[in-house]
Amino acid sequence: MLCFYPPTVYNGSIAAEGWFIVRFFLASTSPRRRDILLRLGLDVTVIPSRHEEEAAAPGPMSPEALAAHHAREKLRLAEPPAGAGIVIAADTLVYIDGEILGKPAGEADARRMIRTLAGRTHRVVTAVCVRDLASGRTAAGHAVSEVTFEPLAPETVDAYIAWNEWTDKAGAYGIQDRASLFIRSISGCYFNVVGFPVNLFYDLLRQVTDGRGAALPQAMFSHTRRTEP
């Protein structure tokens, strides 16, 4: 549970020392995004969005612009329940040499991606959109991180592929999993690489709660207890 609006803003039904609970609605099926939000102690519910990522982009655009487009569309086509709350949408893209590495189509595709990443630095962008349902106010932004893999011997790539951690992950790896063995360094927000840039999210939250937001951090921390997922 996260409480951060004073009662004058929301007609929440549960008060805790003068603060009301805010619900977060995550328009994403990514279990990693949900985990990050739960670890922050937020009261988060996954909701559907009618946006399909496979749908064609509206035209040629940079990875950053494409991620922003997807996040915006996921938010626009999200279906939160009635009532107050904050809707969150996000989209993450992994790219190198102008090519976006999506989720691997299969083992051969995953092997190709890991070979492409080995010994080099690539980028990860996550675009985030946040909407305050009460005010209708929306804020959007994106974070870019760089990730450097060490060189990988062919047998190391084979071993990694056999481990099957690449399935359902953009770029065929998760930085929080065993691929961490091969990652020399990152530059930027770590959680962006996992799929949800926490500091950017906090910044967007402050934007949509502007005017009421001065008390945000205090309310986020003072009157709640963290609940482990």
Place this chain on the structure above:
Amino acid sequence: MLCFYPPTVYNGSIAAEGWFIVRFFLASTSPRRRDILLRLGLDVTVIPSRHEEEAAAPGPMSPEALAAHHAREKLRLAEPPAGAGIVIAADTLVYIDGEILGKPAGEADARRMIRTLAGRTHRVVTAVCVRDLASGRTAAGHAVSEVTFEPLAPETVDAYIAWNEWTDKAGAYGIQDRASLFIRSISGCYFNVVGFPVNLFYDLLRQVTDGRGAALPQAMFSHTRRTEP
């Protein structure tokens, strides 16, 4: 379970497709280090070390040298059980302006540390020592990461302190916890900041298994299944 030595090296009692299980002994009481190793799927056991971090350093030294000293002493005074295995010791220091920020003595100390970190970039070093008990071979190294906090308003610092996440953490924060809200970016190994640099560890493992190590990654991944902690 992690299997990576061929049977000619170890007289392990459990064979899996020709590979034997290696036990890891972690000479550290840090739950975060243990969690990282468990997430990698390693068969890790926490063991005692008679080294006391509070003991005086042998002389004036840099944070990097001091962390290396502590890690070396933890390894030297570790008490693994008889038999084969890999002993791991590590020491993490947070520092800024030449001052090492240890675990806060109390709330006031934690507040002072967070105020010091706010709006600035500091460094985190983790020194790691690894010993292969079978060969007696040892490898050591350290990783340095930079962490940049956003500026924090006094009420944000107060709110963070009230949350009590600072207890028992060097520098009064854990990058994997809610302090992530305030962390703009890092440069280097993320897991180093958590307390255990995974890529450095993998490098040291290869050093102590040199000559047998070519099959290391394959064995780490091919014949094992990850067990969640």
